[in-house]
Amino acid sequence: IxxxxxxxxxxxxxxxxxxxxxxxxxxxxxxxxxxxxxxxxxxxxxxxxxxxxxxxxxxxxxxxxxxxxxxxxxxxxxxxxxxxxxxxxxxxxxxxxxxxxxxxxxxxxxxxxxxxxxxxxxxxxxxxxxxxxxxxxxxxxxxxxxxxxxxxxxxxxxxxxxxxxxxxxxxxxxxxxxxxxxxxxxxxxxxxxxxxxxxxxxxxxxxxxxxxxxxxxxxxxxxFISGADPVPPIGDIAMVPVAGGFELTWATGVNYDYMLMEKASLLDPTWSTNMSSIPGGETNVTVSVPADQAAAFYKVNSEQ
Incomplete structure (x- = not known):
């Protein structure tokens, strides 16, 4: 409200x-x-x-x-x-x-x-x-x-x-x-x-x-507003090949959402959003992405 x-x-x-x-x-x-x-x-x-x-x-x-x-x-x-x-x-x-x-x-x-x-x-x-x-x-x-x-x-x-x-x-x-x-x-x-x-x-x-x-x-x-735990360090993103793409896994915190960003080249200063409002879990979260060579680099931001 x-x-x-x-x-x-x-x-x-x-x-x-x-x-x-x-x-x-x-x-x-x-x-x-x-x-x-x-x-x-x-x-x-x-x-x-x-x-x-x-x-x-x-x-x-x-x-x-x-x-x-x-x-x-x-x-x-x-x-x-x-x-x-x-x-x-x-x-x-x-x-x-x-x-x-x-x-x-x-x-x-x-x-x-x-x-x-x-x-x-x-x-x-x-x-x-x-x-x-x-x-x-x-x-x-x-x-x-x-x-x-x-x-x-x-x-x-x-x-x-x-x-x-x-x-x-x-x-x-x-x-x-x-x-x-x-x-x-x-x-x-x-x-x-x-x-x-x-x-x-x-x-x-x-x-x-x-x-x-x-x-x-x-x-x-x-x-509650001040009841959530501090955001844990996201750390490295684990990438595991699966059929048709990859599974990406990172450390998360309960009551926090995350955003997966992507770009095709590390020389490109601009990141684009792959997916947002990814709910955190007790310890980590895993998402799937297609094997797209045009978007080969990923990072995760907290939506705290």
């Missing part, structure tokens, strides 16, 4: 977050190098309010705003809080689906006497909300975290991974077969850097936000 014309924007220059080069990981699987994050300052910005981004514009007509996630969903956000002295929402969806003040969805940093936790709140299609919390004192200022919530039309599950963690940690799962498709609850804006309480913008975030992704399917931890 991310992409598809669902671009984020701010209302004016003063409330636009600043691009920075502070990032939690060097590469984004299947996308490429990770070079920028956004800094949200939580200042009043000349009376115009703190920074935020949203699917504003087009009269609230962005596709993701009214989309019904009938097949489940995965919502991800990577952030680093500059301070943890107030309620803060990293990512949320505007609206007020019930008589209470809660919004349809939020990743919220929640203060307590024992330190900050992270709460994910969702509304179900029956008009009632549920939430999952990490333990108190889970969130520290100045540290990167990736939070992920998934819903598979039966279980609502929360995951968190800090910059110190090798893998995602699951912080609870609720059996909620009532559905949580969002679209039936209104077409509110999705926002980064603030929340909504009683239909009013509140809980502005102070810090860095990097990757945010909203997907219309439940995912496994190894499919």
């Amino acid at each position: 991310s992409g598809n014309g669902n671009h984020m924007s701010s209302f004016n220059d003063a409330t636009r977050p600043m691009a920075t080069n502070g990032v939690p990981f060097a590469a984004i699987p299947r996308i490429g190098p990770n070079t920028l994050s956004l800094y949200f300052d939580n200042n009043n910005d000349g009376g115009l309010g703190p920074d935020d981004l949203g699917t504003f514009g087009n009269g609230g007509g962005k596709m993701v705003e009214s989309f019904s996630f009938t097949n489940g969903w995965t919502i991800e956000a990577t952030f680093k809080a500059a301070d943890i002295d107030h309620w803060q929402v990293v990512l949320g969806k505007d609206g007020k689906p019930s008589a209470g003040p809660e919004q349809p969805f939020s990743f919220k940093l929640a203060p307590s006497a024992e330190g900050f936790s992270l709460r994910c709140l969702i509304f179900k299609d029956d008009g009632f909300f549920d939430f999952l919390d990490t333990p108190d004192n889970t969130i520290e200022a100045g540290k990167w975290y990736t939070v992920v919530a998934t819903y598979d039309n039966e279980f609502f599950t929360l995951y968190l991974k800090s910059e110190d963690d090798a893998d995602f940690v699951q912080y609870g799962s609720l059996n909620r077969p009532q559905g949580s498709s969002f679209g039936v609850l209104g077409s509110g804006t999705w926002t980064i850097g603030r929340g909504m309480w009683g239909s009013a913008p509140v809980d502005f975030f102070h810090g860095l936000v990097d990757e945010v992704r909203v997907s219309d399917a439940p995912m496994r931890p190894e499919e």
